Amino acid sequence: MTADRSPVLRRVVAGLVAAAVLVPLLLLWQTSRAPGRFSVTEAGAFERGSGPRVTSLEGHAGHDGGSAPAATSVDALVAPPGPPDVTITLTARAERVQLAPGTATDAYTVNGSTPGPTLRAAQGDLVEVTFVNESVPGGATLHWHGIDVPNAADGVAGVTQDAVPVGGSHTYRFVAADAGTYWYHSHQVSHEQVRKGLLGAVVVSPARDASPAGGSEVARLLEGAVDVPALVHRYGAVRTVQGAAGDLPVVVPPGTAARVRVINSDNGVLPVWVSGASFRLLAVDGTDVHGPPEVRDQAVVVPAGGRADLLVVAPADGSAARVELGGASAVVVGPDGATTSSPTRRPTATLDLLAYGTPAPLGLDPDAADRTFDYVIGRAPGFLDGKPGMHWTVNGHTYPDVPMFEVAQGDVVRMRIDNRSGGPHPMHLHGHHVVVLSRDGVPASGSPWWTDSLEVADGEVYDVAFLADNPGIWMDHCHNLPHATEGLVAHLMYAGVTTPYLLGHETGNIPE
Template sequence: MKKWLLGAIFAGIAAIGAACSNPSSMQGHDMSNMKMNKEDVSAETSKPQLPFATNTEVLSGKDIHLTAKEALLPINDQVKLPVYTYNGSVPGAQIRVKQGDTVKIVVKNELPEPTTIHWHGYPVPNSQDGVPGVTMDAIQPGETFTYEFTATVPGTYWYHSHQKSAEQVDKGLYGTLIVEPKNEEKVDRDYTLVLDEWMSNPNAENENNMNMNGNMDMSGMDHSNMNNGNHSDHQQMDMGSMGHNMNMYDLFTINGKSGAAIEPLNVKKGEKVRLRLINAGYMSHKLHLHGHEFQIVATDGQPLKDPQPIKDELLNIAPGERYDIEFIANHPGEWLLECHGNMKGTDGMKVKIQYEGQANNTDKTNAKENLPVVDMTTYGKYETGPFTLDQPYDVEYTMDLGTAMGKNGMIFTINGKTYPDTAPINVKTGDFVKVKIVNSSPMDVHPMHLHGHFFQVLSKNGNPVKGAPLMKDSLNVNPGEEYVVAFKADNPGNWMFHCHDLHHASAGMATEVNYTDYKSDYTPDPNDTTNKGE
C-alpha cells in the first residue's frame, strides 16, 4: 500500500547542513518559487495579491483558527521573500494553551497545493498526527480540517507541514505550540525564538555547482573543516548528493527576521527571563548568550533535573530540537544572543538583549570565538530515569543510518533500506523498547525524530549518560556516533521515526513504529496521489 510513498514522508531528494559554520548539500530542492535574489524583489513585491507577513500573533483558548496562505516576508530592509504562512506570518501564530485544555484547531488551506499539520514532539492521538497517507488525507486547497487533542504534557513544541515538508517547511510553514503547566514557576519575561535559514539567490545554485561541461564544480564549496575530526563541534561537511551546498543559504533568521530587523529582547534588572529556542531550519546552530550565566531548564519540552549555571558555552541546537534556557538579568547593558560560525548568514542570527532604563554599552562580540559546546549527556544532576541500560526490554532494534547512490542520486538508508522498505519497529501497547542508533554515514549529520513519544537517551558512544535524565523526541547524531535510547509504547498507532533533515527523510531515511494491537480507522485513498505524507 505504501510503495507509492517511496521517498514520501517528506519531499525532495537532498541533503543539507550540519552546522551554522558549515556548508552542506541538497539535491532536487527547487527553491525557485520561494526564495529570490535582490533583483527580483521589486517585481515580486509589486504583486498585490500577496499580503505582507507581519509579527506573530498569539492564539489561546479552546477554539483556534489557522489559515495556511501565501504572503511576502520582509527578512530585512533589503530582502522580501514569497513564503507560506499560518495566519500571514513566519513563524505562524503561536498557539498557547494550558495543561489540561482540550483544544480544537481549525485549519483552512488557502495554499495552491495540499497540506497538513504535524504537532512536532507532542503526543497527540495517532489520528491527529498529520501524516498524509499514514494518519489522514491531505487537506486540499480550499478545504478545512479540525485537529483536536488534550494538552496533557507541558513544554515548548512546534507545528509544521508534513505534506511535501522538505519544501513547505522551507517556505516558512511552521509555528510554535506552548503548553503552560498547571503549577508553573513564573518568570518575568518569556520569549520564543525560532531559528531558520533562507536563500536570497536560489538561481545561483546551478551556476555555482555545475560547470560548462555539466560536471560538478566543487570550487565554490568550503572544504576547510572537512577533515578536522571534531564531529562534536559539527565542523564536518554534509555533502549528500553533491548537488547543492549550504553556502547558498545566506540569510539566517530569528522569528523570520535577520540582523538589525530582529526585535530586541527587553528586560529589566533583576528579572528572570526565559528564552524558548526552536530550530525550524535544516542546520544546527550554536548559540552564545553574552554577559550572563544561564541554565538549560528543558530540552524538547521536557524539564531537566537541577540544571547548573553555565556561562560562555555554546548551546548547539539541531533541526527539530527545542531548548528552554533561563537567566537572571543582573548585568545591565546591551548584550547579544548570537550564532557562532563562519557561514555568510551567521552574522544575521543574533538578537539584542536590552535593559530598560539603563545605559546601554555596546557588546563586543566575536562570532568565531572558540568556546566549548555544552555536553548534554553530562549536564544537570544525575539520577536514575524511567529506563536503564541493563533492564529487560520487550523490543530491541538497531538503526544503522547510512548513505548510498541510488538511480536518481544519493539515498539515505536505515539498515541499508529506504522507506517504505525499511523494517518497522513492531511493538505492543505497554512494551519497553530499546533502540540503538548508529550513524555510519561518512559526512552526514542525522537529527532523528520520533513521532508521538518521548525517549530517554541512555548512552553515547558506549558511555552511560552522566547528567540529568535526558528525555527527548529529537536527537542529533553525528557521523560515527552511537546512541542508545529507550521509550515505552504508551501511545497506540502508526508513528514515523525519521531524520529531521527532511531532505534525508525524503530520500529514504524513515521508518515506522507500528503497534501490532492497534487498528486505525483511517484508510488511505489509493487514488488520491496528493497524500504524499512528506
C-alpha cells in the first residue's frame, strides 16, 4: 500500500512546490503590468522627504486625511499674455535624409532638416512656437531641454499635454528668461524620436542692454566673437555636427574668438577637448561659469543632454584650432584654408567642474533646506510591465511605482543622488537647474556648478540643491533615453498641482 501511494504523494508534493514558485511569480507579473490608462500623480508613492514641516504640504488630500489646497491644473501654468517677440512654426515630418554622399537614413525632420532650425531669442523675449506634426507616426511633442519654461509648455506627453497626432498642432509659449545654450526635442516615444532626429538647438543671447558676463578679459574676448551652435548627433554609425558628417569649419581671422556651443543630443557622454589652442569653459547647461580660467590639455565631459560653451581663439600664426568632439569630428576655428593639426587623442586629464572657476553667491542656503530627499538608483531582478529581467529602480521601486517627490513653492530643496545601479546615468530634472554641492563628500570649491544634465557614475553620490520656484509636475529622469523607457524615471510635484492628462498604452501618450 505504501509503495502504491508514493508516486501520488510525489506528484502532490511536486505540484505544491510548483504552485509555491509559480503563484508568486504570476502575482508579481500581474502587479507589474502598467495600467492602460493612469495619471502620473497616482502611479507611485508620494515622498515628502525630511526637513522642517511645511504648512503648505499639510492637509494634502489623500495623505493625512485633511483637505487639499486649491488645485491648479498644469494647463493653467502658462506664460504671461501679450504679443510674442519671437514667433516660429516648426513642422515635423518622417522622411529620408542625406547625411553624406552615398549615406542616407530614415529620420524625423523639423522644417525639412535634422537637426531642425536653430531657434534664437534674446533674454526676456516671449517666444511662441507653433508645432505641427505633419507625418510623425504615433504623435510627437516638443520639450525645451534646459529652459525653465512654465509647466504647460514642458512638452511631456501624458503629463503636460497629449501627444500631437499626425495632422495636429500645438502652441508653446514661454519667456526666455535665462541666456544660454539649450535644445528642443520630442518627449513622445523619446528614445526613438530623438534618435531619429526630431530635435534642434536653442540659443538665448543676453538681453540687448546687458553687458557680457564673466569678467573683463572674457568680455573683451567675446567682443566680435563668432557664435557657433554645434549640436552633435549620431545617426546609427554616423556622427554629425549640425546635421553634417565630418568637421564643421568656422572661418575667423587670426586672434578672433569663437563661442562654440556644444550640445550632446546622444545617450552617452561626449568628451570635448581643443587641439592647437587653449580654451575657456564659459557656460555649463546654459549657466555662465564664474571666473573661467584658461584650460590646456584637459577634456570636458558633456553628459547626454548636456551643453558646454567653449571660448576658443584662432591662433595668431594663421593656423586653425580644433574643438574635438569625441575624436570623430571637430569644429575647426581659423582662417579660410588654414592648416590644422591632425585629430589628437583625448587628453588623460579631465576638467573637474567641482573646482573650476571661482566661487560666487548661490542665491539660496542649502544648509537651511525645507525639503531633503534621497534619489537612490539601483537595479534588481523582477518584472517591468510584465517583462522579466534586471530593471532599474528608484528608491527600491520599479516603474510605474516610482517616487513622486512633493514640494511647496518657495522650498529650498536638497537631494542626494546615489547611484548603486552598476552603470552611469545622466540625470535630468525638468523645469529647474540644480547646483552641485558635493561629490562623494568632497564639497564644491569653484564656480557654482549649475546643471540640468548631471552625469552620475556608478558608485558616485552627488548632493545637489535647487529652489522650488517653478510650479508644476516635472520629470526627473535618466537622459540615456533607453534607460528612461526601461523605467529610470521619477517626478517632482508641487503641492496642489494636478494634471488632466493620462499615460499608458491605451492613451497614446508614451513620453519615453
